[in-house]
Amino acid sequence: MAERIRIEALGARGDGVGPGPTFVPYTLPGETALVERDGARARLVAVEDPSPSRIEPFCPYFFQCGGCVTQHIASDTYAAWKHGLVVDTLRRAGIEAEVAPLVDAHGDGRRRLTFHARQTPEGMAVGFMALRTHDLVSITHCPIATPALLPSPALALAVARRLARSKKPLDIGVTATDGGLDMDVRGHGPANPSLRQSLVAAANELDLARLSIHGDIVVERRPPTVPMGRATLVLPPGGFLQATRLGEETLAGLVVEACSGAKRVADLFAGCGPFALRLAERAEVLAVEQDKPALQALDRAARSTPGLRRVMIEPRDLFRRPLLPLELDRFDAVVMDPPRAGAEAQARQLAASKVPVVASVSCDAGTFARDAGILIAGGYRLERVTPVDQFRHSPHVELVGLFRRPKSRR
Structure with missing residues (x-):
């Protein structure tokens, strides 16, 4: 049986949230919706009092396909919601840091x-x-x-x-x-x-x-x-690649900026080299990655690109064998871009190191906050967090956090 509810907020997965709480896809705060409940979730029957932030979705499959969940939200409301996801996650973890405005990195679309x-x-x-x-x-x-x-x-x-x-x-x-x-x-x-x-x-x-x-x-x-800075990489079969070209360029630009002035950089969870190959235009790089085909593709691209500084590779499972402080301390900066599960073990070793700068890239605000807490407890200061939106119309958001250690520890 259908019932009317008032939508009070926009949830972390893009659902409207009503009393209970009740989660209703495709609704917005302030709307009155006719819904059919199924436990804590409900199916939208009709919107009776549309929000001014509601717009017409452009995709004919929007209400059927689960790939996009926010095409009905106006751009300013959408950007504020996505920025708020990061701010709220850090606040709940007790972390204070400047969160820059959301960077739109959709570009010409998913590649x-x-x-x-x-x-x-x-x-x-x-x-x-x-x-x-x-x-x-x-x-x-x-x-x-x-x-x-x-x-x-x-x-x-x-x-x-x-x-x-x-x-x-x-x-x-x-x-x-x-x-x-x-x-x-x-x-x-x-x-x-x-x-x-x-x-x-x-x-x-x-x-x-x-x-x-x-x-x-x-x-x-x-x-x-695919181009990666000056380098041209032959993608390994089935290999991971950032969702959009502009997304990769944006993340890499933030990482390179964070490592400015560094002569030796460790790129942990390096993948096929979107950061390592660009960092090597200015610094000597150690790329560490468990996926051997990705690492081999990175190595071939580095070797075939004139003008790069030395790029060394190391196949290694950083979840089981993180780099230790003695290995880390020879670097001026460390970059880590782990999977969604984060890099708790590696963060603990970094917290015990003397590395001056850490650039942490993440696709999950929750695990980023957990690992950030470890680094902060070890003496680092989180200077800023930049949210990057390459997964437009979804609840996913990328982050780049810049951590610095006071110079007295070096």
Whole structure:
């Protein structure tokens, strides 16, 4: 049975929050909404008193697809909400720091998308999942993607049809690179020789730069390259890349600025080198990363780029074997960009070190605050935090925090 509730706030996941609390997607503070409750969550039936901050979503799949949750929010309200997510998280952790205004880093759109491919009664379908469910929403295009990715749902569908006999649910990652579209399929398992030939033919027909399965290259027709500062990197198959090109450039610019004047920098959780390759234009860099293909790609890019300072690489699991103070103390600055789980073990070793500057990049405000608390307890001062919005229309926000240790400790 439907009931009316008044929306009081905007929650951390983009839901409107009513009494109870009750979480209602696609609603805004001050609105009166007709909803159907399901425990603490509710389904929106109608908005009876729209907020002045409500705008018309531009995507035809918005109320079906769960990828975006805030296209109905005006830009100024949206920016204030996202900035507030960071401020509130730090406040709850007892951390006082300047939080700069939200930096819009959407640029020309997402340069990587992951599609889900599933068999349906009507045949193979490709798309995204509905909000907080495993129901597939079939799509023909994604409006928040970079223009090069606009045909990618059709391309992913064509490849999925070649793999349909396995009857397995597939995840198909497509990345826009300077060499063309790079596609990696997950969930199928190894392909036999006959299937590989079929996939090679598909890659030729679809003009893919590269096609791989679980990181195993089926065919590479052109190197899938991306620029990183002066360097040109060949992306490892299925490798991680920041969601937007402008997002990467923005994060890297903040990191390079934080490390200004440093002669020796350690880049921890370095990935394929978005920070290390740019830092090496000014400083000697040690890049530490567990993912060996990413580290090898970084190394090849560094070696083939004239004018860079020395870049050393070290494959290492920093969760189990963080760099120790004796190893850290030879660096003028340390950069760390861990996964969503944060870098608690490494933060504890940094807190015991004498490193003057730490630039901490994070995709999760909660784990950033936890690790920041460790560094602050070890004597660092958090000078500022800059939130970066490369995941526009989602509740995700990137952060770059600049920590300095008083010079007396050096």
